[in-house]
Amino acid sequence: MEVYTDYQCPSCRNFYENTLRALINDYVASGKVYLIHHDFPLPMHKYGYQAARWANAAARVGDFASVEAALYDNQDAWGSTGDIGKYVSAAMPASDFKRVEKLMEGCEGPATASNDPYGVPHLLSVAQVSRVCALDAYINEDRALGSRIPVQATPTYVITYKGQRLPAVASFVSWPILKQFFDSLLAQ
Amino acid sequence: METLNLALTWVAMHGYWFVLAGIVAVLCVRNPEKRRPVVRVLLTVGAIIVGSIFLAAAYGKMKPLPGFAWSWPSVRTSLALFAMQVESYQILSPTAANKLAHFLPFFELFLGLWLVSSILRRWSALLASLVLCGFMIAIGYAYYHGLKIDCGCGIGPAEEAGPGALLRDGVRFLLPAVVVTLGSFWVRRTPDVAPAPQDATDAAQLESLR
Numbered sequence: 001m002e003v004y005t006d007y008q009c010p011s012c013r014n015f016y017e018n019t020l021r022a023l024i025n026d027y028v029a030s031g032k033v034y035l036i037h038h039d040f041p042l043p044m045h046k047y048g049y050q051a052a053r054w055a056n057a058a059a060r061v062g063d064f065a066s067v068e069a070a071l072y073d074n075q076d077a078w079g080s081t082g083d084i085g086k087y088v089s090a091a092m093p094a095s096d097f098k099r100v101e102k103l104m105e106g107c108e109g110p111a112t113a114s115n116d117p118y119g120v121p122h123l124l125s126v127a128q129v130s131r132v133c134a135l136d137a138y139i140n141e142d143r144a145l146g147s148r149i150p151v152q153a154t155p156t157y158v159i160t161y162k163g164q165r166l167p168a169v170a171s172f173v174s175w176p177i178l179k180q181f182f183d184s185l186l187a188q
Numbered sequence: 189m190e191t192l193n194l195a196l197t198w199v200a201m202h203g204y205w206f207v208l209a210g211i212v213a214v215l216c217v218r219n220p221e222k223r224r225p226v227v228r229v230l231l232t233v234g235a236i237i238v239g240s241i242f243l244a245a246a247y248g249k250m251k252p253l254p255g256f257a258w259s260w261p262s263v264r265t266s267l268a269l270f271a272m273q274v275e276s277y278q279i280l281s282p283t284a285a286n287k288l289a290h291f292l293p294f295f296e297l298f299l300g301l302w303l304v305s306s307i308l309r310r311w312s313a314l315l316a317s318l319v320l321c322g323f324m325i326a327i328g329y330a331y332y333h334g335l336k337i338d339c340g341c342g343i344g345p346a347e348e349a350g351p352g353a354l355l356r357d358g359v360r361f362l363l364p365a366v367v368v369t370l371g372s373f374w375v376r377r378t379p380d381v382a383p384a385p386q387d388a389t390d391a392a393q394l395e396s397l398r
Contacts (some may be wrong), residue, residue, distance in 0.1 A: 164255040166269075171276035177286060181268040188261045 004037045004146045004156045007052060008045035008079050013072045015155040015172055022175040024065075027182060038142040040151050046184075047082045049139065050107075055100045055137045057103040063092040107133035161185050189258070193251070196244040200360070203237030207364040210234065227375055232306055234368040238316050239303030241361050246296035267293065277330045310372035317365040324362060327354055 003020065005012040020035070027033040039055070041048035051071055058067035062081035071084070078084045085104075089097045149158065149168045156170040159181075210230040217223045249270045252262035275282055299319070302312040305344035331350050 008326065030391075162255065164253065167255065169276070172278070173272045173275055173345075174282040176282050177271050177275050180286065181265070181272060182262065184265040184268045188256065188265065 001034055002038060002158045002160070004038045004040040004142070004149075004151045004154060006039075006041045006045055006048045006154045007055065007071045008075065009042065010075070010155075010179065011172060012155045013075050016068070016072045019173060019175045019178055021069075025104075026149045027179070031148075032186060033182060037064075038146060039139045040143055040146045040154055040156070041139065042154060046078075047079060047084060049110075050082070051078070051084050052139045053104065053107045053133060053135045054084050054100070056138050057100045057107075058088060058092065058096075060103055061092075061096045061099045063096050066091040072168035103135065104133075107135055109133070192243065193247050196240045196247065199237055199240040200244040200349045203240065203359050204364050205232075206237060207234055207367050208312075211367065221228045224375065226397050227371055231309065231375065233372045234364055234371070235303045235306050235313060238313065238340055238365045241364070242296040242300030242303065243315065244300075246300060247295045249293040249296070255289050277326055278333065279326060279329060287375055306311075310369065310376055313365060313369040313372050317362065320362045324354060324357060326359070 001023075003015075006013070023033060024035060028035045039052040041052050055064060055067055055071060060063050067088050070087045074087045078087055085101075088100065092100070146156070148156070149156065151168070151170070153170045156168050157173075157174070158168045160165045210233070214223060214227055214230065250263050250266055251268065252258055252266060256262040256265065267290050270293070273284045274280065274289045274292075275285040277285075280284075280288060289344070299316060301313065303309070303316060314366050327350075
Protein backbone atom coordinates (compact mmCIF):
# COMPACT_ATOMS: atom_id res chain seq x y z
CA MET A 1 0.00 0.00 0.00
CA GLU A 2 1.46 3.31 -1.08
CA VAL A 3 0.28 6.42 0.72
CA TYR A 4 0.71 10.01 -0.46
CA THR A 5 0.39 12.51 2.36
CA ASP A 6 1.13 16.04 3.48
CA TYR A 7 2.18 16.45 7.11
CA GLN A 8 0.23 19.68 7.44
CA CYS A 9 -2.97 18.19 6.00
CA PRO A 10 -5.66 17.61 8.68
CA SER A 11 -7.22 14.74 6.69
CA CYS A 12 -3.82 13.07 6.54
CA ARG A 13 -3.50 13.41 10.29
CA ASN A 14 -6.93 11.84 10.72
CA PHE A 15 -5.94 9.05 8.33
CA TYR A 16 -2.65 8.44 10.13
CA GLU A 17 -4.13 8.42 13.62
CA ASN A 18 -7.27 6.41 12.89
CA THR A 19 -6.05 4.03 10.21
CA LEU A 20 -2.33 3.97 9.49
CA ARG A 21 -1.25 3.62 13.10
CA ALA A 22 -3.34 0.47 13.52
CA LEU A 23 -2.21 -0.79 10.11
CA ILE A 24 1.46 -0.32 11.00
CA ASN A 25 1.13 -1.88 14.45
CA ASP A 26 -0.79 -4.87 13.15
CA TYR A 27 -0.48 -5.75 9.49
CA VAL A 28 2.82 -4.06 8.69
CA ALA A 29 4.46 -5.44 11.82
CA SER A 30 3.30 -8.95 10.95
CA GLY A 31 4.40 -8.65 7.34
CA LYS A 32 0.96 -8.87 5.81
CA VAL A 33 1.16 -5.41 4.26
CA TYR A 34 4.15 -3.51 2.95
CA LEU A 35 3.53 0.20 3.51
CA ILE A 36 5.33 2.79 1.40
CA HIS A 37 5.11 6.42 2.40
CA HIS A 38 5.38 9.15 -0.25
CA ASP A 39 5.55 12.85 0.47
CA PHE A 40 3.10 15.02 -1.40
CA PRO A 41 3.19 18.46 0.25
CA LEU A 42 0.46 20.72 -1.06
CA PRO A 43 1.09 24.36 -2.04
CA MET A 44 -1.59 25.71 0.31
CA HIS A 45 0.20 24.30 3.38
CA LYS A 46 2.90 26.76 4.30
CA TYR A 47 5.09 24.40 6.30
CA GLY A 48 4.16 21.11 4.64
CA TYR A 49 7.26 20.94 2.49
CA GLN A 50 9.54 21.83 5.39
CA ALA A 51 7.92 19.15 7.52
CA ALA A 52 8.60 16.65 4.72
CA ARG A 53 12.27 17.68 4.77
CA TRP A 54 12.49 17.02 8.50
CA ALA A 55 10.78 13.64 8.09
CA ASN A 56 13.17 12.65 5.30
CA ALA A 57 16.16 13.70 7.37
CA ALA A 58 14.83 11.64 10.27
CA ALA A 59 14.40 8.68 7.93
CA ARG A 60 18.11 8.91 6.99
CA VAL A 61 19.05 8.36 10.64
CA GLY A 62 16.44 5.66 11.23
CA ASP A 63 13.92 7.69 13.26
CA PHE A 64 11.19 8.14 10.67
CA ALA A 65 8.38 6.40 12.60
CA SER A 66 8.73 8.48 15.77
CA VAL A 67 9.09 11.75 13.84
CA GLU A 68 6.09 10.96 11.65
CA ALA A 69 4.00 10.39 14.78
CA ALA A 70 5.35 13.57 16.41
CA LEU A 71 4.57 15.65 13.32
CA TYR A 72 0.96 14.48 13.16
CA ASP A 73 0.41 14.59 16.92
CA ASN A 74 1.62 18.21 17.08
CA GLN A 75 0.34 19.36 13.70
CA ASP A 76 -1.70 22.24 15.10
CA ALA A 77 1.24 23.59 17.07
CA TRP A 78 3.96 23.63 14.40
CA GLY A 79 1.40 24.38 11.69
CA SER A 80 0.84 27.84 13.15
CA THR A 81 4.43 28.72 14.12
CA GLY A 82 6.56 26.73 11.70
CA ASP A 83 8.79 25.59 14.56
CA ILE A 84 9.01 21.98 13.40
CA GLY A 85 12.49 21.25 14.76
CA LYS A 86 11.27 21.54 18.33
CA TYR A 87 8.92 18.56 17.92
CA VAL A 88 11.38 16.56 15.85
CA SER A 89 14.06 16.90 18.53
CA ALA A 90 11.62 15.71 21.19
CA ALA A 91 10.94 12.57 19.16
CA MET A 92 14.52 11.24 19.02
CA PRO A 93 17.74 10.94 21.02
CA ALA A 94 19.93 14.04 21.10
CA SER A 95 22.69 12.34 19.14
CA ASP A 96 20.29 11.47 16.32
CA PHE A 97 18.92 14.99 16.29
CA LYS A 98 22.44 16.36 15.76
CA ARG A 99 22.76 14.16 12.68
CA VAL A 100 19.35 15.34 11.47
CA GLU A 101 20.35 18.96 11.92
CA LYS A 102 23.46 18.30 9.82
CA LEU A 103 21.30 16.85 7.07
CA MET A 104 18.99 19.85 7.29
CA GLU A 105 21.80 22.31 6.59
CA GLY A 106 20.87 24.36 3.56
CA CYS A 107 17.23 23.33 3.85
CA GLU A 108 15.83 26.48 5.38
CA GLY A 109 14.85 28.06 2.09
CA PRO A 110 11.99 27.39 -0.28
CA ALA A 111 11.61 24.08 -2.05
CA THR A 112 14.07 23.30 -4.82
CA ALA A 113 12.42 23.56 -8.20
CA SER A 114 12.53 20.23 -9.95
CA ASN A 115 13.45 20.24 -13.60
CA ASP A 116 13.40 16.48 -13.86
CA PRO A 117 11.59 13.70 -12.04
CA TYR A 118 14.47 13.25 -9.61
CA GLY A 119 14.43 16.88 -8.52
CA VAL A 120 17.90 17.60 -9.76
CA PRO A 121 17.96 21.08 -11.19
CA HIS A 122 19.86 21.47 -14.40
CA LEU A 123 22.30 24.18 -15.38
CA LEU A 124 22.58 25.75 -11.96
CA SER A 125 25.42 28.03 -11.01
CA VAL A 126 27.88 26.94 -8.33
CA ALA A 127 26.27 29.38 -5.92
CA GLN A 128 22.85 27.91 -6.65
CA VAL A 129 24.06 24.33 -6.21
CA SER A 130 25.49 25.14 -2.80
CA ARG A 131 22.06 26.34 -1.72
CA VAL A 132 20.18 23.24 -2.92
CA CYS A 133 18.75 21.09 -0.14
CA ALA A 134 19.81 17.50 -0.79
CA LEU A 135 16.60 16.18 0.78
CA ASP A 136 14.46 17.90 -1.84
CA ALA A 137 15.40 15.30 -4.42
CA TYR A 138 13.52 12.62 -2.49
CA ILE A 139 10.46 14.80 -1.93
CA ASN A 140 10.33 15.88 -5.55
CA GLU A 141 10.70 12.28 -6.69
CA ASP A 142 7.67 11.38 -4.60
CA ARG A 143 5.73 14.28 -6.05
CA ALA A 144 6.63 13.23 -9.56
CA LEU A 145 5.39 9.70 -8.81
CA GLY A 146 2.20 11.11 -7.38
CA SER A 147 1.66 13.37 -10.35
CA ARG A 148 1.65 10.35 -12.65
CA ILE A 149 -1.26 8.71 -10.80
CA PRO A 150 -2.40 11.60 -10.54
CA VAL A 151 -2.70 12.52 -6.91
CA GLN A 152 -5.19 15.37 -6.63
CA ALA A 153 -5.79 15.40 -2.90
CA THR A 154 -4.26 14.02 0.24
CA PRO A 155 -4.35 11.46 1.59
CA THR A 156 -4.32 9.26 -1.49
CA TYR A 157 -3.46 5.59 -1.34
CA VAL A 158 -2.81 2.92 -3.92
CA ILE A 159 -3.02 -0.79 -3.15
CA THR A 160 -1.14 -3.33 -5.23
CA TYR A 161 -1.78 -7.04 -4.81
CA LYS A 162 0.01 -9.76 -6.73
CA GLY A 163 1.06 -7.28 -9.36
CA GLN A 164 -2.45 -5.89 -9.82
CA ARG A 165 -2.56 -2.20 -9.07
CA LEU A 166 -5.99 -1.07 -7.90
CA PRO A 167 -7.27 2.43 -8.70
CA ALA A 168 -6.00 5.17 -6.42
CA VAL A 169 -8.36 6.25 -3.65
CA ALA A 170 -8.32 9.84 -2.40
CA SER A 171 -10.45 9.63 0.71
CA PHE A 172 -10.42 8.51 4.30
CA VAL A 173 -11.02 4.87 5.11
CA SER A 174 -11.35 3.54 8.64
CA TRP A 175 -9.15 0.72 9.88
CA PRO A 176 -11.96 -1.85 10.28
CA ILE A 177 -13.08 -1.35 6.67
CA LEU A 178 -9.53 -1.37 5.34
CA LYS A 179 -8.66 -4.42 7.44
CA GLN A 180 -11.68 -6.23 6.04
CA PHE A 181 -10.47 -5.49 2.52
CA PHE A 182 -6.95 -6.71 3.25
CA ASP A 183 -8.32 -9.86 4.90
CA SER A 184 -10.44 -10.65 1.87
CA LEU A 185 -7.45 -10.12 -0.45
CA LEU A 186 -5.13 -12.23 1.68
CA ALA A 187 -7.72 -15.00 1.87
CA GLN A 188 -7.50 -15.57 -1.89
CA MET B 189 -21.02 -12.86 -18.27
CA GLU B 190 -19.00 -9.90 -19.44
CA THR B 191 -21.01 -9.73 -22.68
CA LEU B 192 -24.21 -9.62 -20.68
CA ASN B 193 -22.72 -6.89 -18.50
CA LEU B 194 -21.74 -4.88 -21.56
CA ALA B 195 -25.27 -5.16 -22.90
CA LEU B 196 -26.83 -4.19 -19.57
CA THR B 197 -24.43 -1.28 -19.17
CA TRP B 198 -25.18 -0.03 -22.67
CA VAL B 199 -28.93 -0.18 -22.01
CA ALA B 200 -28.47 1.49 -18.61
CA MET B 201 -26.32 4.30 -20.03
CA HIS B 202 -28.36 4.99 -23.18
CA GLY B 203 -31.87 3.84 -22.34
CA TYR B 204 -32.95 7.33 -21.35
CA TRP B 205 -33.01 8.27 -25.04
CA PHE B 206 -35.71 5.68 -25.58
CA VAL B 207 -37.65 7.03 -22.62
CA LEU B 208 -37.46 10.55 -24.01
CA ALA B 209 -38.56 9.31 -27.43
CA GLY B 210 -41.36 7.37 -25.77
CA ILE B 211 -42.64 10.48 -24.02
CA VAL B 212 -42.74 12.30 -27.34
CA ALA B 213 -44.50 9.35 -28.99
CA VAL B 214 -47.18 9.26 -26.29
CA LEU B 215 -47.80 12.97 -26.59
CA CYS B 216 -48.20 12.57 -30.35
CA VAL B 217 -50.96 9.98 -29.93
CA ARG B 218 -54.03 12.10 -29.40
CA ASN B 219 -56.61 9.33 -29.42
CA PRO B 220 -57.08 8.12 -25.83
CA GLU B 221 -58.10 4.65 -27.04
CA LYS B 222 -54.86 4.21 -28.88
CA ARG B 223 -52.71 5.94 -26.30
CA ARG B 224 -53.18 3.42 -23.52
CA PRO B 225 -51.75 0.35 -25.31
CA VAL B 226 -48.86 2.48 -26.55
CA VAL B 227 -48.16 3.55 -22.98
CA ARG B 228 -48.31 -0.05 -21.76
CA VAL B 229 -45.74 -1.19 -24.31
CA LEU B 230 -43.47 1.76 -23.53
CA LEU B 231 -43.77 1.14 -19.80
CA THR B 232 -42.75 -2.50 -20.24
CA VAL B 233 -39.68 -1.46 -22.20
CA GLY B 234 -39.00 1.36 -19.75
CA ALA B 235 -39.13 -1.06 -16.83
CA ILE B 236 -36.58 -3.25 -18.61
CA ILE B 237 -34.35 -0.20 -19.03
CA VAL B 238 -34.62 0.77 -15.37
CA GLY B 239 -34.15 -2.86 -14.38
CA SER B 240 -30.97 -2.95 -16.49
CA ILE B 241 -29.66 0.02 -14.50
CA PHE B 242 -29.92 -1.90 -11.27
CA LEU B 243 -28.67 -5.18 -12.72
CA ALA B 244 -25.64 -3.43 -14.21
CA ALA B 245 -25.02 -1.64 -10.92
CA ALA B 246 -25.19 -4.91 -8.97
CA TYR B 247 -22.81 -6.59 -11.39
CA GLY B 248 -20.40 -3.65 -11.26
CA LYS B 249 -20.19 -3.88 -7.50
CA MET B 250 -19.86 -7.65 -7.27
CA LYS B 251 -17.62 -8.48 -10.23
CA PRO B 252 -14.12 -9.62 -9.31
CA LEU B 253 -11.24 -7.16 -9.36
CA PRO B 254 -8.91 -7.34 -12.39
CA GLY B 255 -6.85 -10.50 -12.29
CA PHE B 256 -9.30 -12.40 -10.09
CA ALA B 257 -11.65 -15.15 -11.24
CA TRP B 258 -15.30 -15.38 -10.23
CA SER B 259 -15.57 -16.99 -6.80
CA TRP B 260 -17.25 -16.21 -3.52
CA PRO B 261 -13.94 -14.93 -1.99
CA SER B 262 -13.42 -12.60 -4.95
CA VAL B 263 -16.99 -11.30 -4.63
CA ARG B 264 -16.33 -10.66 -0.94
CA THR B 265 -13.22 -8.67 -1.91
CA SER B 266 -15.25 -6.58 -4.34
CA LEU B 267 -17.88 -5.95 -1.68
CA ALA B 268 -15.14 -4.97 0.78
CA LEU B 269 -13.85 -2.49 -1.80
CA PHE B 270 -17.38 -1.16 -2.24
CA ALA B 271 -17.59 -0.72 1.54
CA MET B 272 -14.57 1.60 1.28
CA GLN B 273 -16.42 3.64 -1.35
CA VAL B 274 -19.56 3.84 0.77
CA GLU B 275 -17.54 4.96 3.77
CA SER B 276 -15.82 7.65 1.70
CA TYR B 277 -19.13 9.54 1.51
CA GLN B 278 -18.73 10.04 5.29
CA ILE B 279 -22.48 9.84 5.84
CA LEU B 280 -22.59 6.55 7.73
CA SER B 281 -20.51 5.06 10.50
CA PRO B 282 -18.00 2.37 9.42
CA THR B 283 -20.31 -0.36 10.71
CA ALA B 284 -23.36 1.01 8.92
CA ALA B 285 -21.36 1.63 5.74
CA ASN B 286 -20.10 -1.94 5.81
CA LYS B 287 -23.60 -3.37 6.29
CA LEU B 288 -25.01 -1.22 3.51
CA ALA B 289 -22.18 -2.20 1.18
CA HIS B 290 -22.90 -5.88 1.70
CA PHE B 291 -26.68 -5.46 1.38
CA LEU B 292 -27.02 -3.01 -1.50
CA PRO B 293 -25.64 -5.07 -4.41
CA PHE B 294 -27.96 -7.99 -3.63
CA PHE B 295 -30.87 -5.60 -3.20
CA GLU B 296 -30.06 -4.04 -6.58
CA LEU B 297 -29.98 -7.51 -8.12
CA PHE B 298 -33.41 -8.29 -6.66
CA LEU B 299 -34.87 -4.91 -7.69
CA GLY B 300 -33.48 -5.21 -11.20
CA LEU B 301 -35.04 -8.64 -11.68
CA TRP B 302 -38.31 -7.43 -10.21
CA LEU B 303 -38.44 -4.50 -12.62
CA VAL B 304 -37.62 -6.63 -15.64
CA SER B 305 -40.38 -9.08 -14.70
CA SER B 306 -42.92 -6.19 -14.71
CA ILE B 307 -44.76 -7.84 -11.80
CA LEU B 308 -46.42 -5.10 -9.67
CA ARG B 309 -44.45 -2.70 -11.84
CA ARG B 310 -45.72 0.52 -10.27
CA TRP B 311 -44.34 -0.52 -6.88
CA SER B 312 -41.00 -1.75 -8.18
CA ALA B 313 -40.62 1.45 -10.19
CA LEU B 314 -41.54 3.57 -7.17
CA LEU B 315 -38.96 1.77 -5.06
CA ALA B 316 -36.38 2.22 -7.81
CA SER B 317 -37.12 5.96 -7.97
CA LEU B 318 -36.74 6.31 -4.21
CA VAL B 319 -33.45 4.39 -4.21
CA LEU B 320 -32.08 6.54 -7.03
CA CYS B 321 -33.19 9.72 -5.22
CA GLY B 322 -31.33 8.56 -2.15
CA PHE B 323 -28.26 7.86 -4.24
CA MET B 324 -28.31 11.33 -5.76
CA ILE B 325 -28.78 12.92 -2.36
CA ALA B 326 -25.66 11.06 -1.21
CA ILE B 327 -23.69 12.38 -4.20
CA GLY B 328 -24.93 15.90 -3.50
CA TYR B 329 -23.96 15.57 0.15
CA ALA B 330 -20.46 14.42 -0.75
CA TYR B 331 -20.01 17.26 -3.21
CA TYR B 332 -21.40 19.84 -0.76
CA HIS B 333 -18.82 18.75 1.80
CA GLY B 334 -16.02 18.96 -0.72
CA LEU B 335 -15.29 15.25 -0.78
CA LYS B 336 -13.44 14.02 -3.82
CA ILE B 337 -14.80 10.53 -4.17
CA ASP B 338 -15.70 8.00 -6.79
CA CYS B 339 -19.48 8.08 -7.17
CA GLY B 340 -19.47 4.30 -6.66
CA CYS B 341 -22.49 3.55 -8.78
CA GLY B 342 -20.70 0.63 -10.39
CA ILE B 343 -21.96 1.36 -13.90
CA GLY B 344 -19.39 2.29 -16.52
CA PRO B 345 -16.09 3.99 -15.68
CA ALA B 346 -15.62 5.57 -12.28
CA GLU B 347 -16.45 9.26 -12.15
CA GLU B 348 -15.98 11.82 -9.45
CA ALA B 349 -19.02 12.95 -7.48
CA GLY B 350 -20.00 16.48 -8.45
CA PRO B 351 -22.60 18.57 -10.29
CA GLY B 352 -21.73 16.87 -13.56
CA ALA B 353 -22.28 13.42 -12.08
CA LEU B 354 -25.55 14.61 -10.52
CA LEU B 355 -26.86 15.93 -13.79
CA ARG B 356 -25.75 12.92 -15.82
CA ASP B 357 -27.10 10.40 -13.32
CA GLY B 358 -30.31 12.37 -12.99
CA VAL B 359 -31.00 12.21 -16.70
CA ARG B 360 -29.68 8.71 -17.30
CA PHE B 361 -31.11 6.92 -14.31
CA LEU B 362 -33.63 8.92 -12.31
CA LEU B 363 -35.61 10.23 -15.26
CA PRO B 364 -36.50 6.81 -16.70
CA ALA B 365 -37.40 5.51 -13.23
CA VAL B 366 -39.69 8.45 -12.51
CA VAL B 367 -41.33 8.22 -15.93
CA VAL B 368 -42.02 4.51 -15.51
CA THR B 369 -43.35 5.12 -11.99
CA LEU B 370 -45.71 7.89 -13.02
CA GLY B 371 -46.78 6.04 -16.15
CA SER B 372 -47.50 2.84 -14.23
CA PHE B 373 -49.67 4.66 -11.72
CA TRP B 374 -51.44 6.55 -14.51
CA VAL B 375 -52.25 3.35 -16.37
CA ARG B 376 -53.56 1.83 -13.18
CA ARG B 377 -55.78 4.78 -12.39
CA THR B 378 -57.07 5.49 -15.88
CA PRO B 379 -60.03 3.18 -16.73
CA ASP B 380 -60.15 1.51 -20.10
CA VAL B 381 -62.15 3.62 -22.56
CA ALA B 382 -65.09 1.57 -23.96
CA PRO B 383 -65.35 1.60 -27.77
CA ALA B 384 -68.01 4.01 -28.99
CA PRO B 385 -71.03 2.48 -30.87
CA GLN B 386 -70.58 2.53 -34.65
CA ASP B 387 -74.13 3.73 -35.39
CA ALA B 388 -77.62 4.02 -33.94
CA THR B 389 -78.35 0.31 -34.63
CA ASP B 390 -75.54 -0.77 -32.41
CA ALA B 391 -76.69 1.63 -29.72
CA ALA B 392 -80.19 0.19 -29.84
CA GLN B 393 -78.83 -3.35 -29.64
CA LEU B 394 -76.75 -2.46 -26.62
CA GLU B 395 -79.83 -0.94 -24.95
CA SER B 396 -81.90 -4.02 -25.62
CA LEU B 397 -79.30 -6.27 -24.11
CA ARG B 398 -79.47 -4.23 -20.90
